Amino acid sequence: MGITIKDVASAAGVSTATVSRALRGLPNVEEATRERVKEVASGLDYVISPSASRLASGRTGSIAVITPYISRWFFSEVIAGAESVMQQAGIDLLLMNVGNYQNGHARIPPTPRLRRRVDGILIVSLPPQDPDLEPILSLEMPTAMIGGVAPGVDCVAIDDLAAARTATEHLYFLGHRRIAVLSGGPSEARFTAESQRERGFRSVIAEHSLVEDPMLEVFGHFTMEGGEHGMDALLGRPNPPTAVFAMSDEMAFGAIRSLRNHGLEPGRDVSIIGIDNHPMSSYMGLTTVSQPVTELGVKAGELLLRQMQGPIAPISADRLTELPTELIVRTSTGPKA
Amino acid sequence: MGITIKDVASAAGVSTATVSRALRGLPNVEEATRERVKEVASGLDYVISPSASRLASGRTGSIAVITPYISRWFFSEVIAGAESVMQQAGIDLLLMNVGNYQNGHARIPPTPRLRRRVDGILIVSLPPQDPDLEPILSLEMPTAMIGGVAPGVDCVAIDDLAAARTATEHLYFLGHRRIAVLSGGPSEARFTAESQRERGFRSVIAEHSLVEDPMLEVFGHFTMEGGEHGMDALLGRPNPPTAVFAMSDEMAFGAIRSLRNHGLEPGRDVSIIGIDNHPMSSYMGLTTVSQPVTELGVKAGELLLRQMQGPIAPISADRLTELPTELIVRTSTGPKA
DNA sequence: TTGTAAGCGTTATCAG
C-alpha cells in the first residue's frame, strides 16, 4: 500500500540500513550516498512509518500536553507557545484535557494514555493536590511544568508572590487601606500560582497592618462570572473595600461589570487590579500585572526538549525558571476617594 | 523494559492472540477467559504498546487537528470541543498549527506529517485557496472540516450568509442606510465564512438599494487591533457610516474602542454589530449574532469519528451540517440618530 | 474458542 524503506533501498542500490542512516542524518554515511538516497526517497514520495520507527527505536517522537482547560485564554496561549516549539523540533503534540468533566462524562485518567505513548509530558497548571498529578510524575519520564513546582521536573512560572505584592502595593500606594482579594477558590483546591498570590497579597497587608477582614476575600473561580458574583458579594457587605486585587484579569472584568451594574466607576469609586494583561484588558482600562503567557509555553517546551534530548538530563533538585512581569497602570485604579 | 503481551499471555496461560482478542473486546473469546486475561493484565499493570499495535494493525488511533491559530478564541473553543469527543472515543488528538509563521520560522507543510501518522483529519477554517489544503484533501483519508466546504468531506458550519443577513438587516431595520462592513482582508485570501458573510451583507445592501460605496469596506484581519484601525479609517473619511457590520466580535471590540477614542458612543452615534457572541461581548454591550462554537468542534469530531469507524463511509457528494445562530441585541446598536 | 506463526516497517548490532 505504501512505499517502504525497502523500496527506497533497492531503488538506490543500498541496504535498508544505509537508507535509515542517510535519511536520519546519522554520521558514517558518505555524502554522495546520502544525497542519492535522499533523492530517490523524495522521488518515490517516501514517508517513514512512525509506528515502525517507534517500535524499533523505542522513541515516540511525541509529547503530551496535560491541561485542565483548553479554551481559556491563559491555557490556549500556553499551548500555542508549546506547539510552536514542538513543531520546530519535529515532535508531535498530543493534547489531553484533564478537566473534571467532559460533556458530562467522567474524566479519563491520563496516566494509562501516557505510558508507552509519549517521550515527554508538559503539565499546565495542575494543582499540587490534583489526583492525576502524582501518578503522572511517578511515570518518571521527561516532564516540564508550567505554573507549579514539583521535585525533579523543570518548572516555568512567574514570581507569583512578587506579582501579587506588586499589585497589592500599587493599591496601597494609591491610599487604599481596605483592600479585598478576589481569589479562585478555597485553599484546599488551589493552583500553585493561586497560593503564592494569596501569600503575596497577605504579606503586603500584614506589613502595612491593613485590615484583615475575612469578609474581604471572595472566590471567583477564575472566570468572569465568578468575578462578577464575587464583587457583588463584596458590595453587599456592611463595609465594602475601596480596592480589590483580582488574581486574574478575567475575574477583574467580572468585578468591573459588577461595579458598573451598581452604578460605581472603577478607578474612582472602587479600584480594581488584575494579573495577566489579557488582550481585553486595555479595552476595559484594567490596571494589571502582565505575564508573558506564550513565552511560558515556549520556555517550558524548550526545557522539556532539552530533557528529552540531553544525554542523561542532569536535573538538579528543583529547577525553576521565572519569567518577568510588569505593572501596567490603566484607569481601573486610582487614589482613594 | 516493559511488560509485553507475552508476559500477560504466559501469566494467564493463554496465547498472545487470545490476550489480544480478550483485551480488545473482540468476540469469539469465552467470557471466563476474557475475565482472567483482564485481571492478569491489570495485575501486571500492562499497557499495550501503541507503536506495535499501530504497526501491526495499520491504524494509528489518532487524528490531527489542522488550524491556522490555536489561541484565538474561536479556534481554541473548536479545539476544545473536538478534544472532548476524541477523548471519549479513546483517540489521540495531534495539534498542528499551520499559521503562516511560528517564531519567525517558515511554516512547515503539514502533509508529510500527516501521512502514515493519523487516521483522520479535522480542518479548522483553512481558506479554500490555502496552499496546504489541496495536498491534505488529496491524502484521501477521513476528513472533516469546520467553516468551509470541500467535496467529499464532512463540513460543519453556521449559515454564514444568513447570519450576515440577520446582522445587516438588524441595522437596516434600525433605520441605518449608510452601513459599512468590517471584513478580514482582500477577497483573494478569505476564509469561506468570510466570503459568505460578505455575500450576505451585499445581498441586503442590494435588496434595499443602500449606498454601495467602496469606501465603506475596511479590513480588520479578524483582530481587535485591526478592527480599531478599520474603524479609525472609516471615521476619517468624508462621509462616515452610521452603522458597521463587523464580521467578528473581536473586530467589533476594536471598532468600539475606536469610537470611544473619537468621543463617540456605540449604539447612539454609530451602531456596531458583530458575529460570534464572544464571552466578552456582553461586557462590551455588543449586539451580535451568536454561533455555537464549541458545538462546531464537537459535531465535526463526531462526524469524523463516524467516517473513521463506518464500514465504507458512504459520503454523499457534499455533506454540510449547519448549526443555528441567533441575534442577540445589546446596546452597541440603536436607531439612526 | 484458542493457538501458531507470518508479517507490519523500522532501528540497531555486529560484521566486513
Place this chain on the structure above:
DNA sequence: CTGATAACGCTTACAA
C-alpha cells in the same frame, strides 16, 4: 562506510 539480520510488540489469517 556499508550490509545482514535480529529484534521491537502486536495483529491477524489460518489451523486446530
